[in-house]
Amino acid sequence: MSLWQYANPVKFMALSGRVLPTLTVLSACLLITGLIWGFFFTPDDYQQGSTVKIIFLHVPAAMMAINAWVMMLVASLIWLVRRHHVSALAAKAAAPIGITMTLIAIATGAIWGKPMWGTYWAWDPRLTAFMILLVFYFGYIALWSAIEDSDMAADLTSILCMVGSVFALMSRYAVNFWSQGLHQGASLSLDKEQHVHDAFFYPLMICIIAFILLFITLVLLRTRTEIRLRRASALVARGAK
Amino acid sequence: MSLKVENLTLTRGGRTILSDVNFSAPAGACLILRGENGSGKTTLLKTLAGLLPVEAGTFHAPDEEIAYSGHLDAIKAQLTVRENLRFWAGIYDASNMDAVANTLSLSDLMDRVAGTLSAGQRRRLGLARLFLTGAKIWLMDEPTTSLDGHTTKLVAALIADHCAQGGSAILSTHVDLDIPKAQTLDLTEFAPTADQPSADPFLAGDYT
């Protein structure tokens, strides 16, 4: 018995089918608790007023935007090394969720930025890094949808994910270098986590855990859909023969 | 120098196409693959050439003794015949370029731009690559498509010559080639039977 047995579609479907209801309820409860606590039962910041409360959406979404890519990278490597179909499909399933998280992070950041910096968008290194992450997601999803053969698509997207990770990381640091060059920077830093007050800390943690569970729920759900799609096309192919 | 195929099973997109293929091609043998479209001729040839992965089973042949020629000629229309030949000679580190050009009666065409060649001349230039590889075992996918009767005969004669000199050839074709001592291998006998369990992991189980 090993963890790898769940890489088998049948086993995966059985297990994910069993845990999904619990996960769904749990992530919904935590999300509601965390957000209500964060929005209504925390004090206003003395500098930022109530605008600071968008942190409860912004920070978890930004974290999951990056974590989703890391999960795709791990799943891609598993596919390349061990050829588990479920792994490749899980990576495929995670990409649209990752891109949504990235968009939520950028959108909430813009809404937060308007009252704080007086602008929806500035070419701050962190904002730029998220924009870059967004285009990497675009490329990954586009490559999946461009290739007919599912195994070949899994191979090529996995390779892209691997190489893309290296260059995304490189871009992240390149952007820091570039921004210094333009003498912007420190005043627009988004490093709020370090200064976060205790009253904000607990609801924020709940929101972060809720987003992690939400992500897992959505990935499982979408992977199940992808498996069913593959099964359907395999059945059609067998019928056509 | 012989090619030996044992219990080879091939799949394409999760679907088993051929199962338990067994045959051997000793030196001097010419094997003609038969079977309708989709019966796995191209898949088998590509697998033997090392372009496709093997699902199960084995085949034995040293890599450097295998030369593969697909549907297309791999000719650059902007280059002259000589440049085309010199390129492939460079790739295979071959020194017999002029001899090959002679054998395929390309010597008079050497300075012609390949784009101006007739279909038969193009095919000869394409086949020249197989000679340049120096490999003994030729894998040829439809070597005579879109050729007239005369050129088809010429190609058949070249293959027969190659086999007579101790080489071997495995080829797929729809037309009858006049090659003495050629054996036929019907791939339909290796088609998977309906009751065989599928290799596709997504067909297993009973979830919906």
Add this chain to the structure above:
Amino acid sequence: MIALLRRDIVLAFRSGGGFGLTLGFFLILVMFVPLGIGSDADILARIAPGILWIGAILSCLLSLERIFQIDYEDGALEALATSPIPLEGIAAAKAMSHWITTGLPLTLVAAPLGYLLSLPADLYGWLIASLLCGTPALSFIGTFGAALTVGIKRGGLLLSLLVLPLYIPTLIFGAQTVTRASVNLPATSALMILAAISLFSIVVMPFAAGLALRAALK
């Protein structure tokens, strides 16, 4: 590999090879800048490094699709894949010939085009050095992108979408080298990082491209 390199260079210069197209595109792009934003020499001089780098990247993008597509369509790639040369070697030779027919000429014409954009005289050295150090990365990364999309019909647009994000670090350090030099900041560090990115791409990308080709030829 030498044979492949030589053939690809010859093909690029023969009719329909696309060598002239790249340079023509670069010229038109640079010409569009003053037409679009006005001919003020001060503004042009300030944005010239960025424009020249973006122009070089876009011109380079034009010829990426040809790297494997033509060989794929006429069967030569399949034949090469079964030849004694490993796919990694094929990718490296292709990237090298792409650089010789694209990156190198772009570097050479960048200086006169810089003059058209009123680039200050003391920056030509930095511009040429940055392009010389950076364009190999463009070719090797681009070859990887071309390998990913080799089996896709009309994959040109997709290729751009895949490759351009990978060009971000090269663009940043390339343009920064010249920009920093223009405001009297130390530019050597940017140039060194740029060269490091190129060396990294030269070493790693042929392997990634070989992996992609192997998957795409199945």
